[in-house]
Amino acid sequence: MTTKLFGEPVQRREDPRLLTGQGRYLDDLGSGALAAAFVRSPHAHARIRDIDVSGALDVDGLVAIYTWEDLPPRVAEPLPLLIPHPALTHGRTAYPLARDTVRHVGEPVVMVVARDRYLAEDACALIRVDYEPLKPVVGVEEALVGAHRVHEDVPGNVGAHLVQEVPSARGRTAAEEIEAAPHSLSFRLDIERSASMPLEGRGVYARWDPDDRSLRVYSSTQTSTSVRMALAAKLGLPLPSVEVIAPDVGGGFGVKIVHPWPEEVLIPWAAMLLDREIKWTEDRREHFVSSAHERGQVQHVKVGFDDEGRVLGLDVTILHDHGAYTPYGIIVPIVTATQLLGPYKIGAYRVEFSSIYTNTVQVTPYRGAGRPQGVFCMERTMDRIAAYLGLDRTAVRAANFIQPEEFPYDQGMMFQDGRPLIYDSGNYPESLRMLKELIGWDSFEERRAAAAAEGRRIGIGIGCYVEGTGVGPYEGGHVQITSDGRVHVSTGLTSQGQGHETVFAQIAATELGVPIERVSVVTGDTRRFGYAVGTFASRAAVMSGNAIALACRKVREKALRIAADALEADPADLEIDDGIVHVAGTPTASIPLATVAVLANPLRYAFDEEARRATQFTGTAALDRPPVAEGQEPGLEGRDYYSPVRSTFASGMHAAIVETDPGTAEIKILRYAVVHDCGKLINPMIVEGQIHGGVAQGVGGALYERMVYDSHGQLLNASFMDFLMPYATEVPRIETAHLETPSPLNPLGIKGAGEAGVIPVPAVIASAIEDAEGIPITRMPISPSELHELRLRRPPG
Amino acid sequence: MKPPPFDHHAPRDLGAALAALAEAGARGKVLAGGQSLIPMLNMRLAAPEHLIDINGVAELDTLEAGPAGVTVGALARHSRVERSAEAAEAQPLLGQALRLVAHPAIRNRGTVVGSLVHADPAAELPAVLALLGGSVRLARAGAAPRDVPAAEFFTGPMESAVRPGELAVSAFFPAPPPRSGTAFREVARRHGDYALAGVAALVALDDDLRVAQARVACVGVGPVPLVLDVTEESAGDDWAAAARAVRERAEPEDDIHATAGYRRHLAGVLAEQALREAALEGRANA
Numbered sequence A: 001m002t003t004k005l006f007g008e009p010v011q012r013r014e015d016p017r018l019l020t021g022q023g024r025y026l027d028d029l030g031s032g033a034l035a036a037a038f039v040r041s042p043h044a045h046a047r048i049r050d051i052d053v054s055g056a057l058d059v060d061g062l063v064a065i066y067t068w069e070d071l072p073p074r075v076a077e078p079l080p081l082l083i084p085h086p087a088l089t090h091g092r093t094a095y096p097l098a099r100d101t102v103r104h105v106g107e108p109v110v111m112v113v114a115r116d117r118y119l120a121e122d123a124c125a126l127i128r129v130d131y132e133p134l135k136p137v138v139g140v141e142e143a144l145v146g147a148h149r150v151h152e153d154v155p156g157n158v159g160a161h162l163v164q165e166v167p168s169a170r171g172r173t174a175a176e177e178i179e180a181a182p183h184s185l186s187f188r189l190d191i192e193r194s195a196s197m198p199l200e201g202r203g204v205y206a207r208w209d210p211d212d213r214s215l216r217v218y219s220s221t222q223t224s225t226s227v228r229m230a231l232a233a234k235l236g237l238p239l240p241s242v243e244v245i246a247p248d249v250g251g252g253f254g255v256k257i258v259h260p261w262p263e264e265v266l267i268p269w270a271a272m273l274l275d276r277e278i279k280w281t282e283d284r285r286e287h288f289v290s291s292a293h294e295r296g297q298v299q300h301v302k303v304g305f306d307d308e309g310r311v312l313g314l315d316v317t318i319l320h321d322h323g324a325y326t327p328y329g330i331i332v333p334i335v336t337a338t339q340l341l342g343p344y345k346i347g348a349y350r351v352e353f354s355s356i357y358t359n360t361v362q363v364t365p366y367r368g369a370g371r372p373q374g375v376f377c378m379e380r381t382m383d384r385i386a387a388y389l390g391l392d393r394t395a396v397r398a399a400n401f402i403q404p405e406e407f408p409y410d411q412g413m414m415f416q417d418g419r420p421l422i423y424d425s426g427n428y429p430e431s432l433r434m435l436k437e438l439i440g441w442d443s444f445e446e447r448r449a450a451a452a453a454e455g456r457r458i459g460i461g462i463g464c465y466v467e468g469t470g471v472g473p474y475e476g477g478h479v480q481i482t483s484d485g486r487v488h489v490s491t492g493l494t495s496q497g498q499g500h501e502t503v504f505a506q507i508a509a510t511e512l513g514v515p516i517e518r519v520s521v522v523t524g525d526t527r528r529f530g531y532a533v534g535t536f537a538s539r540a541a542v543m544s545g546n547a548i549a550l551a552c553r554k555v556r557e558k559a560l561r562i563a564a565d566a567l568e569a570d571p572a573d574l575e576i577d578d579g580i581v582h583v584a585g586t587p588t589a590s591i592p593l594a595t596v597a598v599l600a601n602p603l604r605y606a607f608d609e610e611a612r613r614a615t616q617f618t619g620t621a622a623l624d625r626p627p628v629a630e631g632q633e634p635g636l637e638g639r640d641y642y643s644p645v646r647s648t649f650a651s652g653m654h655a656a657i658v659e660t661d662p663g664t665a666e667i668k669i670l671r672y673a674v675v676h677d678c679g680k681l682i683n684p685m686i687v688e689g690q691i692h693g694g695v696a697q698g699v700g701g702a703l704y705e706r707m708v709y710d711s712h713g714q715l716l717n718a719s720f721m722d723f724l725m726p727y728a729t730e731v732p733r734i735e736t737a738h739l740e741t742p743s744p745l746n747p748l749g750i751k752g753a754g755e756a757g758v759i760p761v762p763a764v765i766a767s768a769i770e771d772a773e774g775i776p777i778t779r780m781p782i783s784p785s786e787l788h789e790l791r792l793r794r795p796p797g
Numbered sequence B: 001m002k003p004p005p006f007d008h009h010a011p012r013d014l015g016a017a018l019a020a021l022a023e024a025g026a027r028g029k030v031l032a033g034g035q036s037l038i039p040m041l042n043m044r045l046a047a048p049e050h051l052i053d054i055n056g057v058a059e060l061d062t063l064e065a066g067p068a069g070v071t072v073g074a075l076a077r078h079s080r081v082e083r084s085a086e087a088a089e090a091q092p093l094l095g096q097a098l099r100l101v102a103h104p105a106i107r108n109r110g111t112v113v114g115s116l117v118h119a120d121p122a123a124e125l126p127a128v129l130a131l132l133g134g135s136v137r138l139a140r141a142g143a144a145p146r147d148v149p150a151a152e153f154f155t156g157p158m159e160s161a162v163r164p165g166e167l168a169v170s171a172f173f174p175a176p177p178p179r180s181g182t183a184f185r186e187v188a189r190r191h192g193d194y195a196l197a198g199v200a201a202l203v204a205l206d207d208d209l210r211v212a213q214a215r216v217a218c219v220g221v222g223p224v225p226l227v228l229d230v231t232e233e234s235a236g237d238d239w240a241a242a243a244r245a246v247r248e249r250a251e252p253e254d255d256i257h258a259t260a261g262y263r264r265h266l267a268g269v270l271a272e273q274a275l276r277e278a279a280l281e282g283r284a285n286a
């Protein structure tokens, strides 16, 4: 059976292309284009006194130099604030080229266009910018003191401040519950900055067609439709005259959902102005200082609980480092504040966050998007409670779980999509049972003792999370069957290597009853599909997957109707198998979908053999009806959209066993186990791959990655030499078990899986190190050097 | 991340290479494996006007191992030396150290001599040369080559005794004394990274298999490899005492990856491990 592919571990159809160097990434395109390069600020905070380009004018191959002064009004405006929020009272975004002030190292100041990138960089090196350095603001706590301001008109450097209160069932506030609780604890947690760090940086390539007066832009983006609308608006072009295409994209992880980037506006603008093709490919050094970072937070936690470890009241204050600008609004701290609750029902909850400006690279979502911080907070809290009460850490979690019969479960807050935080389904006790079995939780003490007998130190840790996935507002799908029997699927959201070409084809093949080999999938190309939101929030499978299924169902219905006419059968008696429509039980009464596609498009002209069958003198048409019936359209195609009432909530639990070296303080992950529930699995292999990649990034956040800013706002480790991402050698083998709790919210019963893997890892590793060492772990990441220093400071006894 | 303009010279023999270097003087740089130089060019941290690319000079691609030791030519890649059974036989420490240098792809390209000239204070090979008391042979057009002993070769972090116009043509790693063993221990943040700290150890034994000589060379704890004689402290296999001596004499600094205190601590832990392992090997070899 070739067609029932939903749920099968189908090999990734994009791999042969991507793994043999046949991918077409941004820099593979436009080999004849001019190149752009940027002069970027070397200062964290400075006023621009003067820009002297004269030294660069003699560079052979120079085409143009632009500063803010050269930009037309719409282009010169600050970039859009994409997601406004009432609590973001002081939202600020950057100018595409700095106007008079630079607010972080790496901010673009001058754009140079030249024959190639080498010459463009030579010219950049000869441009002199005269800066008047201002006091830089680095670190949220220093920023809050407010002695110096990142934006002159933002007092205290606070861009947003939001307090959310969920009272307990008996109507008490978190403060009251904590006060009244039998036990309470308070502590501080710190999470360092990291970044998406896709293998391929950002990039833009623009072609202006002066005859058509149309613009084609290729961008390494997570949202081509929205870039298109932004460009049409900024450049004053009619929307139909702008095409934006995301070619193969070498990873996004969140950073490429932000748009339009300065370069995304400036390159097309200059291409139009100069009537030349122009390309800009971000290099790694630029990516470190001019894209986006995430994660950095300081959290103050107060918790009250009973003898069983049930949380009666939780009060969390978050200082969120937002960097210099807020183009993506306050989505990250909102996600932290809401997703912190995880699989637990806690008594009363109060969460307060301040989004704070600093003279550092802006903060926008990176895979996990605020969740790793929230989960770190909640899971460290669970471990603290267990340690305080002398209870098993899993018992404390179990005591707080939402029970399977309590779904849908309303957490009483507003989620990042502006809709209520209501969990649709889940089975947390079963997840925990599976995880404990997988990692051998209950027999760990024997293992620990055996290791200790060899002079080795090991520990076990756990972390649980719930992830709101598949946020709206909508996605669409278009499906067309052509007269050669091929199925063309398109959706507007973009792909960054996740396997969309495979899973969307699995869905279409299953829905339509065609071999997967006949299905092709196009994503992120506005020439094929103009309406879309983008790829983020673990939403592609849920949103586009369901939209494509619905579009397929329309096409199927139409195909059956046309086939029924041709076969003189009742559509209800028809089935499609292997691309052939036949009457159930009578395989000889059949018609290939290819022929149905021919018949679906009544023709005058026979341009080939297939088409002959649909022309007007073949005598097949019913003469008492119009060739295209009322309410119908020619062709065998369908389009549909999926727009959910609210997000669907995936969940998971991870456990790890780590070893800490008593001498060198090196930290090694010995085992890593994952139980994951993303509803119905379309392709278990791809879900596992997503989890593996996520865990790898989580290991980075737990043990390696940080953005080291000095007090002057200089990023000290802006290269892969010093920003340590884990290699394959640092990522453990990952053992996975799946639980399938279908979502009741969408036709396919699926939930998102893209970000899941990364979310609990820092919490899990902290839990395991704490268990091995008996020292409270309150910061992530942790290095051997830091563990060594913690050991030295350990209170005696 | 594109280099500024430079002239590329591709000499085919040593004479032409030396002539090109002599002409370029201070404005020239040798390009060997390029694993360190190319990133520096791309980041515009170095801007030589002339690159003298020695990759076409076949006569520099040599590796000779004999009873006296191992001589490595300027074009011998890390991987060749690492895999050479003859080199391992003549001086096992070379292979022990090379396994810790970067990753296979980098070792396929990077050269042993290039690594010595580059003189990164966290690199393994300078410590090996320093511990063994080896030397580097420097040639220049129209002059006799000079051999610079390791103790004078490493002059500071990323600084060596090579002068403008000079080419390091080979490095000599002396064979170990009889009844001796070597070991290299290090801690790096990730597999193949430059070490936070590392220790190369050599222990030689007398006829009664007691410690006759114990020496270590530490990386990552000072501007150049720190060579220490710990023979006295090691008497009676007291490796802990030797480690204490190393800890006391190391002068590491803080950086973004580790505190000075941790590096000092590591130097001690690693010295103890490396000395113990070297002694074990020495007794096995006796």
Ligand SMILES: Cc1cc2nc3c(=O)[nH]c(=O)nc-3n(C[C@H](O)[C@H](O)[C@H](O)COP(=O)(O)OP(=O)(O)OC[C@H]3O[C@@H](n4cnc5c(N)ncnc54)[C@H](O)[C@@H]3O)c2cc1C
Pocket (backbone or CB within 6 Å): B029, B030, B031, B032, B033, B034, B035, B036, B037, B038, B074, B100, B101, B102, B103, B106, B109, B110, B111, B112, B113, B114, B115, B117, B118, B122, B123, B124, B125, B162, B166, B167, B168, B169, B192, B193, B194, B195
């Ligand atoms: C990701 C990465 C990780 C690494 N990790 C390690 C590690 O863990 N340990 C380690 O030791 N090294 C490491 N290296 C460096 C690697 O070993 C380099 O190959 C070595 O340092 C330089 O050798 P090369 O042949 O590539 O020299 P090049 O890069 O070609 O040159 C380096 C410098 O030496 C000069 N030079 C080279 N050869 C000569 C010569 N014959 N005469 C005069 N001058 C010369 C050049 O002019 C230049 O200044 C790493 C490199 C990378 C990219």
